[in-house]
Amino acid sequence: MAAVAGVAVEPGHWIGGERVGPGSGGTFADVSPIDERTVAEIARGGAGEAEAAVAAARRAFPAWSRTSREERARLLHAIADGVDKRVEELAQVETADNGALVRSHRRGVMPRVAHNFRFFADRLLRLGHEDFDTRGHTNHVSWDPAGVCALITPWNAPLMLATWKIAPALAAGNTVVLKPAEWTPLTASLLAGITAEAGLPDGVFNVVQGYGAEVGGPLTAHPDVKRISFTGSVPTAKAIAAAAAPNLTPLSLELGGKSPLLVFADADLDLAVDLAVEQYDNAGQVCLAATRLLVESSVAGEFTERFLAKAAALRQGDPRDEATDIGPQIHRRHLERVDGFVRRAKDAGARALLGGGPNEKLGGLYYRPTLFTGAPEGAEILTEEVFGPVLTLQTFDTEEQAVAMANGTRFGLAATLATGDPERARRVTSRLVAGTVWVNCFFVRDLRAPFGGARESGMGREGGDWSFDFYCDVKNTVTAPWAR
Numbered sequence: 001m002a003a004v005a006g007v008a009v010e011p012g013h014w015i016g017g018e019r020v021g022p023g024s025g026g027t028f029a030d031v032s033p034i035d036e037r038t039v040a041e042i043a044r045g046g047a048g049e050a051e052a053a054v055a056a057a058r059r060a061f062p063a064w065s066r067t068s069r070e071e072r073a074r075l076l077h078a079i080a081d082g083v084d085k086r087v088e089e090l091a092q093v094e095t096a097d098n099g100a101l102v103r104s105h106r107r108g109v110m111p112r113v114a115h116n117f118r119f120f121a122d123r124l125l126r127l128g129h130e131d132f133d134t135r136g137h138t139n140h141v142s143w144d145p146a147g148v149c150a151l152i153t154p155w156n157a158p159l160m161l162a163t164w165k166i167a168p169a170l171a172a173g174n175t176v177v178l179k180p181a182e183w184t185p186l187t188a189s190l191l192a193g194i195t196a197e198a199g200l201p202d203g204v205f206n207v208v209q210g211y212g213a214e215v216g217g218p219l220t221a222h223p224d225v226k227r228i229s230f231t232g233s234v235p236t237a238k239a240i241a242a243a244a245a246p247n248l249t250p251l252s253l254e255l256g257g258k259s260p261l262l263v264f265a266d267a268d269l270d271l272a273v274d275l276a277v278e279q280y281d282n283a284g285q286v287c288l289a290a291t292r293l294l295v296e297s298s299v300a301g302e303f304t305e306r307f308l309a310k311a312a313a314l315r316q317g318d319p320r321d322e323a324t325d326i327g328p329q330i331h332r333r334h335l336e337r338v339d340g341f342v343r344r345a346k347d348a349g350a351r352a353l354l355g356g357g358p359n360e361k362l363g364g365l366y367y368r369p370t371l372f373t374g375a376p377e378g379a380e381i382l383t384e385e386v387f388g389p390v391l392t393l394q395t396f397d398t399e400e401q402a403v404a405m406a407n408g409t410r411f412g413l414a415a416t417l418a419t420g421d422p423e424r425a426r427r428v429t430s431r432l433v434a435g436t437v438w439v440n441c442f443f444v445r446d447l448r449a450p451f452g453g454a455r456e457s458g459m460g461r462e463g464g465d466w467s468f469d470f471y472c473d474v475k476n477t478v479t480a481p482w483a484r
């Protein structure tokens, strides 16, 4: 047992309703981004643990899949209640583990975790189409549980992104093996305890800890896994797709982005600047972040001036401090990756109007919010996901040019538009390649809506009934008239 931020956390796996300690793989150090100190030694799983977790989930599947919708929904509500009771503990532990702001965890992220469970519990009870008739034959559509689901999640919003998958998978009557990111293993372990207290039967929810290739590899290659849902990077998605291919395991992939924020001259510039500065949230470690600021030339000067003034006022520091706006990067390896992008951008001729390096005053893993201008067309900084607090500024003169620039990467996760003209909004949004488009707003999320990415930003959609479509074997039963 480890104590993190004053909270007791089990550092092992959770398999078949039991805590399972390290096996032959030993442990790995879980390091806090706040001070780079080890907060826990975590069980380092491998093929044996993946096998054991899938077997436990497979054993639990028949009973769970036959449990009534009402009972499944009741248990998911009980889990949500357990999350609500522990918001402060979860917030503190998540902040210690991934360095995101405790104020965001308290007020936004952990309530969203509970909402993930409640939303899919309630949605389950309303799931269903009207039967339809074909020459007197009834077509009845049902969503049958698929089996064991392997869920693989990243470190930037660990519990929120994990429960966004766990909740619909369980609601649908499946059993789950979760593999959280190795940089942020702790809240998955706390969630395991919450599910047990809520009364979820043993083996319905399992957690295996460890490195991606070591435990995630065998998990995603396992023939008894019937669905894989993954959020993370494009290279890992390709490895998972290759592992899943021999079994033709259906995949849902939510991947990276290089999303644009288009600012037209007719926009409310204060709003546009607020939207732009918001892109530094979570120290830029947000897949949806609109990291490319595309601004109409006629307002670019004024926009830049106001942006720099507002961004300069952001307070960087300890994420446990309520006054902090920007915390650290997740890990030294990640900071070095971010810094590599920044150095290469400078070498390519881009000019940093803001930031441009680590925060030397704070040291550690703090990276200064950065804005580049003047990057040459096609430069890496304009096309590749940095996943840090690094934005670029480009200008355009026509709507046509703005759309071409917005769509000009291999990604298509999201796009944001600032304009005062509803007609322009309609024209432009219809041409943007993105899974989510926001007009004069950002990160407004409704769980009924589909979520995912176009191009290399993903495959498939989750959210609302799209989640049930993915996590279920959707079946149509056609019955001839009984009375002839």
Ligand SMILES: NC(=O)C1=CN([C@@H]2O[C@H](COP(=O)(O)OP(=O)(O)OC[C@H]3O[C@@H](n4cnc5c(N)ncnc54)[C@H](O)[C@@H]3O)[C@@H](O)[C@H]2O)C=CC1
Residues within 6 Å of the ligand: 152, 153, 154, 155, 156, 157, 161, 179, 180, 181, 182, 210, 211, 212, 213, 215, 216, 217, 220, 231, 232, 233, 234, 236, 237, 239, 240, 254, 255, 256, 257, 286, 287, 288, 385, 387, 413, 453, 457, 458
């Ligand atoms: N579209 C979306 O909703 C989101 C996408 N992301 C993307 O995630 C990335 C950042 O997360 P990272 O943790 O660095 O991504 P990553 O791809 O390195 O790791 C994600 C997860 O995959 C696991 N993994 C690694 N190799 C594996 C393998 N061979 N088999 C099975 N599992 C394996 C890791 O252990 C981790 O749990 C960014 O590119 C970001 O854009 C992050 C959040 C949301």
Ligand SMILES: O=C(O)/C=C/C=C(\O)C(=O)O
Residues within 6 Å of the ligand: 156, 157, 164, 282, 285, 286, 287, 288, 445, 451
């Ligand atoms: O709201 C969602 O379901 C997904 C959000 C993604 C992030 O929070 C992120 O990448 O940080």
